[in-house]
Amino acid sequence: MPFNTISVVGLGYIGLPTAAVFASRKKKVIGVDVNQKAVDIINRGQIHIVEPDLDMVVHAAVTEGYLHATTQPEPADAFLIAVPTPFKNNYEPDLTYIESASKSIAPVLKKGDLVILESTSPVGATEQMSAWLAEARPDLSFPQTHGDESDIRIAHCPERVLPGHVLRELVQNDRVIGGMTPKCSELAISLYKIFVQGECIVTNARTAEMCKLTENSSRDVGIAFANELSMICDKLDINVWELISLANRHPRVNILQPGPGVGGHCIAVDPWFIVSKTPEQARLIRTAREVNDSKPEWVIEKVKLAVAEHLQANPTKTAQEVTIACFGLAFKADIDDLRESPALAITESIAGMHPGKTLVAEPNIFELAEKHIGKLQLVQSEIALKEADIAILLVDHKEFKTVDKSDLTNKILIDTRGIW
Ligand code: SAJ
Numbered sequence: 001m002p003f004n005t006i007s008v009v010g011l012g013y014i015g016l017p018t019a020a021v022f023a024s025r026k027k028k029v030i031g032v033d034v035n036q037k038a039v040d041i042i043n044r045g046q047i048h049i050v051e052p053d054l055d056m057v058v059h060a061a062v063t064e065g066y067l068h069a070t071t072q073p074e075p076a077d078a079f080l081i082a083v084p085t086p087f088k089n090n091y092e093p094d095l096t097y098i099e100s101a102s103k104s105i106a107p108v109l110k111k112g113d114l115v116i117l118e119s120t121s122p123v124g125a126t127e128q129m130s131a132w133l134a135e136a137r138p139d140l141s142f143p144q145t146h147g148d149e150s151d152i153r154i155a156h157c158p159e160r161v162l163p164g165h166v167l168r169e170l171v172q173n174d175r176v177i178g179g180m181t182p183k184c185s186e187l188a189i190s191l192y193k194i195f196v197q198g199e200c201i202v203t204n205a206r207t208a209e210m211c212k213l214t215e216n217s218s219r220d221v222g223i224a225f226a227n228e229l230s231m232i233c234d235k236l237d238i239n240v241w242e243l244i245s246l247a248n249r250h251p252r253v254n255i256l257q258p259g260p261g262v263g264g265h266c267i268a269v270d271p272w273f274i275v276s277k278t279p280e281q282a283r284l285i286r287t288a289r290e291v292n293d294s295k296p297e298w299v300i301e302k303v304k305l306a307v308a309e310h311l312q313a314n315p316t317k318t319a320q321e322v323t324i325a326c327f328g329l330a331f332k333a334d335i336d337d338l339r340e341s342p343a344l345a346i347t348e349s350i351a352g353m354h355p356g357k358t359l360v361a362e363p364n365i366f367e368l369a370e371k372h373i374g375k376l377q378l379v380q381s382e383i384a385l386k387e388a389d390i391a392i393l394l395v396d397h398k399e400f401k402t403v404d405k406s407d408l409t410n411k412i413l414i415d416t417r418g419i420w
Pocket residue numbers: 120159160161162163215216219223256257258259260261262263264265266267331332333
């Protein structure tokens with residue numbers, strides 16, 4: 001079936017690149033978002049998020065007339081829902097964005113349309129979305145009641161792209177296609193084949209939901225193992241980076257890297273969707289989350305010890321005269337994204353407790369948020385290195401990997417990434 005018009009609901013880190021890539025294949029794309037400001041920016045051919053090369057693709061798509069954004073859904077042949085799925089205070093998934101997106105597209109659905117949930121979701125969310133649509137449109141039939149004969153086709157196809165490499169991975173990665181029925185999967189494949197060069201592999205909706213959660217939980221558990229090792233090695237006076245590189249020479253061992261904690265909006269969130277559904281069984285997954293979430297506090301304790309050590313070595317100094325420099329604020333290397341960043345949390349905590357100067361070097365950010373002004377000073381790396389009594393490496397940005405080792409002498413170093 002030809003898709004003449006494709007609608008993408010939610011124009012964030014996943015929805016906007018997806019909309020732009022469909023448009024670059026000369027499909028008419030309607031982007032829908034509740035944020036009027038984002039809609040206006042996109043309709044000017046600009047972007048409101050940071051992702052390499054996305055600005056050019058969106059600019060071309062808008063100026064050539066293939067992509068336009070709106071706050072009000074319009075009829076289309078396929079709808080992709082890519083809205084956030086955060087968790088609530090008790091780590092229960094919050095599906096309100098999926099609910100309101102479903103209710104907003106329901107009035108414009110017509111027989112033959114395909115609705116795909118792309119948002120990372122707890123198991124059962126796709127069936128729930130289909131139930132919300134069915135409730136709003138009793139005149140149409142849905143897969144949960146009509147199977148392969150349904151008027152509307154529904155599938156879950158999770159996105160798995162790595163921030164910073166989204167445009168390449170969208171096209172090249174394999175895609176898991178979880179249709180509610182075989183016909184739903186078939187139609188979803190024909191949609192993704194418009195731009196996906198990777199393989200499209202069919203499963204059911206629940207397995208597709210669990211697959212995405214499993215990928216990110218697997219990585220979280222792996223990072224927790226590395227973080228736990230780093231705390232064990234600290235007690236035993238062993239260099240954890242050397243240890244891991246030695247152990248990884250074993251042909252069947254591949255340990256990840258310790259860090260100051262796990263950030264971003266995916267790996268620190270998705271495992272909770274498994275834990276909240278099956279709390280009795282998901283013991284390792286929960287513990288991994290707890291280990292990774294406890295790492296920033298461990299780093300902060302190291303900083304307190306370093307200040308005490310520095311004052312002991314310099315008895316004429318007061319704590320007000322000690323300068324601490326934090327290197328990196330982003331949640332990982334070579335991006336500017338601060339969401340759920342352990343580096344940011346550690347830096348904020350130091351600035352809150354330290355009576356002296358707290359300097360920050362972050363090559364990907366050019367101004368501090370309002371709430372940090374007066375508490376932190378954003379400076380060039382060279383200045384931070386020159387002035388610091390205590391230097392804390394929080395993000396392995398490429399600029400920090402090449403610092404002159406002689407600039408690191410005469411100060412206490414806390415290297416959470418093992419690059420200094
Ligand atoms: N990290 C470590 N040690 C490591 C690897 C990562 O401490 O060895 C930390 C990073 O510094 C960062 C966090 O983990 O704080 C997450 O970074 P990441 O690069 O592992 O992952 P994300 O969050 O950028 O993207 C992940 C990817 N998932 C997997 O690799 C399984 C991506 O493919 C998903 O599409 C994305 O989550 C998502 O949207 O779910």
